[in-house]
Amino acid sequence: MALIAVALAVLPFALAAVGTTWVRITNLAILFILLSLGLNIVVGFAGLLDLGYIAFYAVGAYVYALLASPQFDIHWPFWAVVPLGALVACIFGVLLGAPTLKLRGDYLAIVTLGFGEIVRIFLNNLSQPVNITNGPQGISRIDPIRIGNLSLGSTDTLAGLTFSGPIKYYYLLIVVLLLVLIVNVRLQHSRIGRAWEAIREDETAARAMGIDTMRMKLLAFAMGASFGGIAGSIFSAMQGFISPESFVLVESIMVLSMVVLGGMGNIWGVAAGALLLSFVPELLRYTVGPMQQALFGRSIIEPEVIRMLLFGLALVVMMMYRPAGLFPSAVRRRELTRRTQAQ
Amino acid sequence: MVFFGAACVETFIQQLINGLTLGAVYAMVALGYTMVYGIIQLINFAHGEVVMIGAMVSFSVIGALVAAHTGLPAWAIVFAAAAAAIPVCMAVSYLTERIAYRPLRGAPRLAPLITAIGISIILQQIGLMIWSRNPLAFPQILDNRVFHVAGATVTSVQLAIWIVSILMMTGLAAMVYRTRLGIAMRATSQNPQVAGLMGIDIDRIIAATFIIGAALAAIAGVMVGTYYGIAHYTMGSLLGLKAFCAAVLGGIGNIPGAMLGGIVLGVVEALGAGYIGDLTNNWFGSNYQDVFAFIVLILVLVFRPSGLLGERVADRV
Amino acid sequence: MSAPLLQAENVGKYFGGVQALLGVSFAIRADEIYGLIGPNGAGKTTLFNLITGFAAPDSGRVSFEGRPLAGLKPDAIAKLGIARTFQNIRLFANLSALENVMIGRHARTRAGVAAAVLRTRAQRAEEAAIEARAAELLDYVGIAARADALARNLSYGDQRRLEIARALATEPRLLALDEPAAGMNATETQALAGLLRRVRSDGVTLVLIEHDMHLVMGLCDRVLVLDFGRRIAEGTPREVQHDPAVAAAYLGAPAA
Structure with a gap:
């Protein structure tokens, strides 16, 4: 335990020695773990397929960007804006979920996908006649997170060590990640977590047990949305710039791939899936590109294409050979292999 | 506000014409979704990508024939493009069914759905690798003759789209309701177990469904390409989604429903885009066109999940 | 009367x-x-x-x-x-017998998200009570020995008993x-x-x-x-x- 803590504390300096880019990549990877854990509540715990999850991330990001940037010259502190981002995302989740959660699973998937697109289209176009989102140009010069006099956006030196902005965000993200992990683990092993499990297993029987299934699904939706909102707010502050392009359908599918690859319902598996799908493409970017250059003298397959192919293949191959993920939750593994003979 | 003067009637008719064209394309694509859904309850996410591949293949064929100066008339070139796109799309669709979906038959519903998303991504990237990342402009070979109707205009391409889609849909209806294959398809969608017991080869029927849907998608791809004059490797996803919305609007699994849903959605979109500015005091403009399909989808699923002509889709006990 | x-x-x-x-x-x-x-x-x-x-x-x-x-x-x-069982047994097949009955306690317990996340004293006490009561009910219907077995691995008769235990858990x-x-x-x-x-x-x-x-x-x-x-x-x-x-x-x- 202490060893892991030390390793996590030292990691950013080791990465910074290789290149600050790697600290940034790690930070984004942690954000994706946060997103995957949020989506895991919806997909993994409650069994609801949400294909528009990135919309909640977008909502959180824009709430932060609008309330802490020169866009409206509002500069609220992060401790007010981040929770607000979570709250607004949560409200969006409830507004979307309330009328649609009674739909059969695959319809819910499509409706959430449509919702994701609607949010993106609005973000893209709400620059006229009143400029709210600044349209496709996005919002820039977003305030970094400031804790007292400490700005996470700038570089400080302390005790001979250089703390760059990304390194400071890294520590913040690790703290948030720990909190989110604790929340997830505790929820899973609680009355609420059991109710979700029951709904996923057999909704009719769950209702007969006195579980208000609509309410529990809505709760899962709202919680997942809130986590997305928090991740989005931090993303906004960390990047200092956001635009609708960061919140396209592919991003939703990427997060879903992480959850599926890791193992729906298994918190540690999902985290591992997110790490894997965040880092492998980056590694490929730095290896496959130059390798192709060396072998063929030019780049035949762009790294970006490889990345996307990887996501696509991850989904297809996993469903075929390991539907419960690389690190399956015990219950999910049994569920996902169960019906091959029964039906 | 909307004024119903002469000019407005013309705008209305123009939007209606555009909407009907768009709707014909949606209907053709929606049929693929609805037939597959009707038979194996799968939302075949990759179907939109099949349309993209249809458009791309036709782009290549038209480009090659134009470059070769064959002297063929324009309609023959387009016909050749469709003739090439159809088998390619059929093959793609058949292979995805065979390789990705068939092994998952009987698995929980989410499994093939997630697979379909994966296939969709893969096909897009294949499209990107073969036909580049950039939008491809179709050579303008069809002389787009313009007809004037009640102050609005109809182009020959629009007319062609209407005629072809009417022919295709009539043909499909005849096939589904008159032939042995069609009867087997309908039997399978009613009850696969019983159909299997009756000696119907379910796997063959499912494959046939995918293939027929792919042929319609290929033609839709050619239509979209020649109508808008442009193709792009991502064009299939939004088009596919909207067509799916159309299928739900008509009542998923219901073939006449998909046709109706496509047409209605096309018209709603065109009229919506045309009038949203007037109706909202220019708060929202035609750039919100893509929102309508999803709003229609959500409204239908919430208030009339059976669609215009279909069965219920909400959970039953 | x-x-x-x-x-x-x-x-x-x-x-x-x-x-x-x-x-x-x-x-x-x-x-x-x-x-x-x-x-x-x-x-x-x-x-x-x-x-x-x-x-x-x-x-x-x-x-x-x-x-x-x-x-x-x-x-x-x-x-x-009013509790019920189903003609074609509807257990949570991939959960253990004990977990099945614990889910039956849902309606008679209250801990929400906040309590679960904070692991309040009341929540921990309630969790312990849920588990104890579930174990008691398994014993009551005579399948205490199978508490950790997956519901789907129980014999047919035991599944019927488990369904009764789960229903009784709702009081x-x-x-x-x-x-x-x-x-x-x-x-x-x-x-x-x-x-x-x-x-x-x-x-x-x-x-x-x-x-x-x-x-x-x-x-x-x-x-x-x-x-x-x-x-x-x-x-x-x-x-x-x-x-x-x-x-x-x-x-x-x-x-x-």
């Missing part, structure tokens, strides 16, 4: 054009074991669905402890005190059992009868659908006979047995 625990008045239900139930009335008294019999398709399970909120009657009314059930969803009815005053002895052999059925009597003596009223006439006759205080959605007889097992209409329904002969 005291007010009935559950009362159905003139209950009717259609599916499409088919009349599943036609003006059926009956009353279940507290602390009795009430049987529901009739040929297949008589409307027994439909009646269960109406009582437990899985379907709404098209006419008539059902009330529980004097309270109308109209418009209540299954979970609300479970909270009121019902009325327990509705849909063919509890289906698929059991004679010994198992005997043991089941013993268990059900014990449940009744612990203050839970029972209503059961059952095809095993031997069990029904030995166990039930009163029996309601349905045929084609109509009530054709009600009374003690002995009375019903000698009712010509019942014999006709079962033997297919026209009622004299």
Whole structure:
């Protein structure tokens, strides 16, 4: 335990020695773990397929960007804006979920996908006649997170060590990640977590047990949305710039791939899936590109294409050979292999 | 506000014409979704990508024939493009069914759905690798003759789209309701177990469904390409989604429903885009066109999940 | 006579054009074991669905402890005190027996998200109580040794028992059992009868659908006979047995 803590504390300096880019990549990877854990509540715990999850991330990001940037010259502190981002995302989740959660699973998937697109289209176009989102140009010069006099956006030196902005965000993200992990683990092993499990297993029987299934699904939706909102707010502050392009359908599918690859319902598996799908493409970017250059003298397959192919293949191959993920939750593994003979 | 003067009637008719064209394309694509859904309850996410591949293949064929100066008339070139796109799309669709979906038959519903998303991504990237990342402009070979109707205009391409889609849909209806294959398809969608017991080869029927849907998608791809004059490797996803919305609007699994849903959605979109500015005091403009399909989808699923002509889709006990 | 625990008045239900139930009335008294019999398709399970909120009657009314059930969803009815089992066993197949029963405690416990996340003292106490009660119930139905086994790996008879334990976990005053002895052999059925009597003596009223006439006759205080959605007889097992209409329904002969 202490060893892991030390390793996590030292990691950013080791990465910074290789290149600050790697600290940034790690930070984004942690954000994706946060997103995957949020989506895991919806997909993994409650069994609801949400294909528009990135919309909640977008909502959180824009709430932060609008309330802490020169866009409206509002500069609220992060401790007010981040929770607000979570709250607004949560409200969006409830507004979307309330009328649609009674739909059969695959319809819910499509409706959430449509919702994701609607949010993106609005973000893209709400620059006229009143400029709210600044349209496709996005919002820039977003305030970094400031804790007292400490700005996470700038570089400080302390005790001979250089703390760059990304390194400071890294520590913040690790703290948030720990909190989110604790929340997830505790929820899973609680009355609420059991109710979700029951709904996923057999909704009719769950209702007969006195579980208000609509309410529990809505709760899962709202919680997942809130986590997305928090991740989005931090993303906004960390990047200092956001635009609708960061919140396209592919991003939703990427997060879903992480959850599926890791193992729906298994918190540690999902985290591992997110790490894997965040880092492998980056590694490929730095290896496959130059390798192709060396072998063929030019780049035949762009790294970006490889990345996307990887996501696509991850989904297809996993469903075929390991539907419960690389690190399956015990219950999910049994569920996902169960019906091959029964039906 | 909307004024119903002469000019407005013309705008209305123009939007209606555009909407009907768009709707014909949606209907053709929606049929693929609805037939597959009707038979194996799968939302075949990759179907939109099949349309993209249809458009791309036709782009290549038209480009090659134009470059070769064959002297063929324009309609023959387009016909050749469709003739090439159809088998390619059929093959793609058949292979995805065979390789990705068939092994998952009987698995929980989410499994093939997630697979379909994966296939969709893969096909897009294949499209990107073969036909580049950039939008491809179709050579303008069809002389787009313009007809004037009640102050609005109809182009020959629009007319062609209407005629072809009417022919295709009539043909499909005849096939589904008159032939042995069609009867087997309908039997399978009613009850696969019983159909299997009756000696119907379910796997063959499912494959046939995918293939027929792919042929319609290929033609839709050619239509979209020649109508808008442009193709792009991502064009299939939004088009596919909207067509799916159309299928739900008509009542998923219901073939006449998909046709109706496509047409209605096309018209709603065109009229919506045309009038949203007037109706909202220019708060929202035609750039919100893509929102309508999803709003229609959500409204239908919430208030009339059976669609215009279909069965219920909400959970039953 | 005291007010009935559950009362159905003139209950009717259609599916499409088919009349599943036609003006059926009956009353279940507290602390009795009430049987529901009739040929297949008589409307027994439909009646269960109406009582437990899985379907709404098209006419008539059902009330529980004097309270109308109209418009209540299954979970609300479970909270009121009616629990049920299913004809084709619906356990949470991939969870352990213990977890199945723990889920049954949902309606009688309260810890929410905040309590779970903060692991409050009350929440931990409640969790411990849930587990203890679940273990107790497994013991009560006689499958304590199988607590950690997955529900789907239990024998058929044990699955039926687990379903009863899970239903009892919701602290019902009325327990509705849909063919509890289906698929059991004679010994198992005997043991089941013993268990059900014990449940009744612990203050839970029972209503059961059952095809095993031997069990029904030995166990039930009163029996309601349905045929084609109509009530054709009600009374003690002995009375019903000698009712010509019942014999006709079962033997297919026209009622004299």
